[in-house]
Amino acid sequence: MVQEKELFEQLDFVENPLFESIIAQLLKKKYAIVDGFFDASEVISLRESLLETYEVKGFKKSAIGNWIQEEVDKTVRGDFISWIDESKKSPAEEIFFRKINTMVNYLNKTCFLGIFEKEFHYAIYPKGTFYKRHLDTFKNDDRRKLSMVCYLNEANWPASNGGELTLYPTETALDILPLPGRMVIFESQTLEHEVKEVKASQRLSITGWLKTR
Ligand code: OGA
Ligand code: MN
Numbered sequence: 001m002v003q004e005k006e007l008f009e010q011l012d013f014v015e016n017p018l019f020e021s022i023i024a025q026l027l028k029k030k031y032a033i034v035d036g037f038f039d040a041s042e043v044i045s046l047r048e049s050l051l052e053t054y055e056v057k058g059f060k061k062s063a064i065g066n067w068i069q070e071e072v073d074k075t076v077r078g079d080f081i082s083w084i085d086e087s088k089k090s091p092a093e094e095i096f097f098r099k100i101n102t103m104v105n106y107l108n109k110t111c112f113l114g115i116f117e118k119e120f121h122y123a124i125y126p127k128g129t130f131y132k133r134h135l136d137t138f139k140n141d142d143r144r145k146l147s148m149v150c151y152l153n154e155a156n157w158p159a160s161n162g163g164e165l166t167l168y169p170t171e172t173a174l175d176i177l178p179l180p181g182r183m184v185i186f187e188s189q190t191l192e193h194e195v196k197e198v199k200a201s202q203r204l205s206i207t208g209w210l211k212t213r
Contacts, residue, residue, distance in 0.1 A: 013109070016106060018034065018037075019103055019106045019107070019110075021034065022034060022103070022185060023107070023110065023111060026146075026185065026186075026187070029169060030169055030186060030187045030190060030191050031167055031169060031184065031185065031186035031187070031191060032183075032184070032185045032186070033176060033182065033183075033184050034182070034183045034184075034185075035179070035181065035182050036181050036182075037099075037150060037181060037182065037183035038096075038099070038150060038181045038183070039181060040155070040180070040181065042092075042095055042096075042181070043152055043180045043181045045091070045092035045095065046092050046093075046095075046096060046150075046152050046206065047152040047153075047180075047204060048092065049090045049092035049093055050122045050124075050152055050204055050206070052090075053082050053122060054082070054122075054124065057082060058082075059080035059081055059082045059122070059124055060080065060081060060082070061073070061080060062077050062078075062079045062080065062081050062123075075132075076131070076132050076134075077129075077130070077131040077132065077195075078125065078126070078128070078129025078130060078131070079123045079124060079125045079129060079131060079195075080123070080124045080125075080126070081121040081122060081123050081124075081207075082121060082122045083119070083120070083121045084120045084121060084122065084206070096120075096206065100118065100120075100148075100208075104118065104210060107210075113145065113146075113210075113212075114212045114213065115145065115146075115210045115211065115212065116211065116212055116213045117143070117210075117211040117212075117213070118208060118209065118210050118211060119208055119209050119211070120148075120206055120207065120208030120209075121206070121207055121208065122204075122205070122206055123203075123204070123205045123206070123207050124202055124203070124204055125163060125195065125198045125202060125203035125205075126198065126202050127198050127199070127200060127201065127202060128197065128198065129197070129198055129203075130194070130195050130196055130197040130198070131194055131195035132194055133166075133168070133192055133193065133194040134192065134193070134194065135188070135189065135190075135191070135192055136188040136189075136209065137188055137189050141211075142189065143211040143212050143213070144188035144189065144209040144210075144211055145187070145188055145189070145209075145210050145211060145212050146185055146186070146187065146188060146209065146210040147185070147186050147187075147188045147191075147207070147208075147209055148183060148184070148185045148207070148208050148209070148210065149165060149178075149183070149184050149205055149206070149207045149208075150181075150182070150183045150205060150206045150207075151178040151179055151180055151181070151182050151203075151204070151205050152180060152204040152205055152206065153178055153179065153180050153201075153203060153204055153205075154180065154201075155180055157177060157178060157179055157180070157201075159177060160199060160200065161198065161199055161200045161201050161203075162196050162197050162198050162199035162200070163177075163178050163195060163196060163197070163198040163199070163203040164176055164177055164178070164195070164196045165178060165184055165193060165194075165195055165196075166193060166194050166195075166196055167184075167186065167191060167192075167193045168191070168192040168193060169191060175196070178203055178205065188209060
């Protein structure tokens with residue numbers, strides 16, 4: 001019989017406290033909140049990368065349809081997005097994907113999650129915008145397993161700016177401020193959530209999904 005310790009050594013397994021904390025939180029609560037997932041300098045680089053993309057390529061309204069559809073849509077969500085192409089990543093995005101991919105490999109290895117694909121976009125919520133309570137599977141994509149949001153706001157995002165991510169793990173809502181470097185990960189198919197109205201400034205983030213086959 002192979003001892004467990006030997007097996008881990010064979011798999012070249014090094015326990016990662018950050019990822020272990022994420023796994024433990026997800027198992028217990030269906031969501032995980034990690035402050036400092038990206039450090040201050042990584043946040044600055046990623047924010048610059050977001051703003052440069054905005055200048056160069058522009059962002060699109062989160063869901064574009066005909067005029068009526070678009071009007072309806074504004075009452076649901078008001079953010080603007082730009083999908084990130086991993087094959088054409090900027091140096092800042094390279095750092096982002098290195099960390100995400102390390103995490104995905106870890107989750108697949110330790111939890112057999114079977115994450116096979118991922119997708120990420122930048123998001124800007126201008127002042128006055130929000131995203132009403134929803135599930136991330138409403139577009140009939142049941143391959144979305146975990147939702148991830150990483151905030152790229154300036155260091156001082158006071159509570160008066162609004163823009164909280166509100167989770168509904170039970171009927172008791174949990175408000176989470178979009179503080180820079182903070183990462184929130186939650187089950188896409190079961191956890192309802194919303195983005196509260198941004199009262200001042202603009203709210204910057206990277207949002208993405210880890211998907212099964
Ligand atoms: C989404 C979403 C949450 C956030 O884009 O589907 O729920 O905090 N985003 O930006
Ligand atoms: Mn969502």
